[in-house]
Amino acid sequence: MNGCAYVDGEFVAPEDAKISIFDWGFLHSDATYDVAHVWQGKFFRLGDHLDRFEASCTALRLDPGVGRERMREVMHECVRRAGLRDAYVELLCTRGRPAPGSRDPRTCTNRFMAFAIPFVWIADPDKQKRGINLIVGTPQRIPPGSVDPRIKNYHWLDFVMGLFEAYERGGETVVLTDGAGHVAEGPGFNVFAVFGRAIVTPSSGVLEGVTRRTMIELAEREGFDMQVRELGVDELRRADEVFLSSTGGGAIAVTQLDGVAIGSRATGVVGPVTQRMQDAYWALHEDSRYTEAVRYG
Ligand SMILES: Cc1ncc(COP(=O)(O)O)c(C=O)c1O
Structure with missing residues (x-):
């Protein structure tokens, strides 16, 4: 390697x-x-x-x-x-x-x-072009009262079992809930849902991802109504667009939830807000306020 x-x-x-x-x-x-x-x-x-x-x-x-x-x-x-x-x-x-x-x-x-x-991708660039199929997994994300998800940890058996389930159901990755119908997060990423001009991401039960923070800042800068609050799984199913945020790929488009197309676009077509967030995220990699050149010597 x-x-x-x-x-x-x-x-x-x-x-x-x-x-x-x-x-x-x-x-x-x-x-x-x-x-x-x-x-x-x-x-x-x-x-x-x-x-x-x-x-x-x-x-x-x-x-x-x-x-x-x-x-x-x-x-x-x-x-x-x-x-x-x-x-x-x-x-x-x-x-x-x-x-x-x-x-x-x-x-x-x-x-x-x-x-x-x-570099390790959550979904490689080819998959990102058509968006991925996200499965809502059966395991409950380990409760914040047991392991604080804001501390980056290796308590991943729930995610790993969820990944097996996702692959068996034809999906590419999994999102877990808090067991009470609210979206938590997935193995290596936070979740965002778009409803018109509003963008929602769960407020609790999640790692405060550096990419999540970047997406929140970008959404506010781009004039979206950015909402950090509880996000129901039912709501997620009604979203116009869904995307994931991770150091392993930025804003990753989700075009199917449990195999059902998200929004009114044809399956495999990435939504305009996701595309805008993706472009804005990679553009920040050219901004010296966010980057630090590797000392290759
Ligand atoms: C459980 C979990 N949530 C969210 C994230 C996303 O965090 P970041 O944007 O800092 O990569 C990760 C990253 O590995 C993670 O493991």
Whole structure:
């Protein structure tokens, strides 16, 4: 695999990036992470990803043991060593291993890691041209009272079971609900619904995606009536357009929900608002206020 990782203070090839099976990150999903992307040689909103990663570590009482500037340097260096122009760049902090014979998390030595690999899409550009078929999955998203979704986490069994269901039902990805008829989020993305000039995204039970924030800012700038509130699944079915937001692709068009065409367009035709958000999102990648050139040296 092409890429570069940073483990135990060293830069290594992806196949040499390993952790102990006794690390609670592996045994208990006891970890946090963040993912930024590099597009055409530039990080996008890197400061926002670092902010969120630091906040997640603090909330989970994890100490990555490295400061913000070192994290930034490590990310640049992973991309530089991998020689990637378009990259998926992840930071991780795991709980680590407890003292021998102990189950006390306070005895764990937390571990910081990072890696850069080629860009990973939620839906590749070909699929994005015709939009995807989103399935409303059966599993309930893990409740915010159990695991705070604003902390980026690996509690993904609900999503993974939902993905199996989506593929069996002919879909391309899955969205989960809060179990009471409201849209939550999906594996790696937030959800937006368009109703005329209004754009709605769920207010709670979700990760506050960096792309979600970008879409909210863009929608306001473009004069849409941006609403951050509860979004019913029934409402989603009546939307004119639906799109997903993710670091893995920006605004990703959804043209079918459970196999039924969204809005009044023919199946596979991306709606005008989604197209506008997509174009505006990628245009921001040319704006120096949002980008940071990779230090290729
Ligand atoms: C559960 C979940 N929701 C939403 C998102 C989108 O967040 P961002 O826009 O920061 O990529 C992600 C990203 O991985 C995610 O894992």
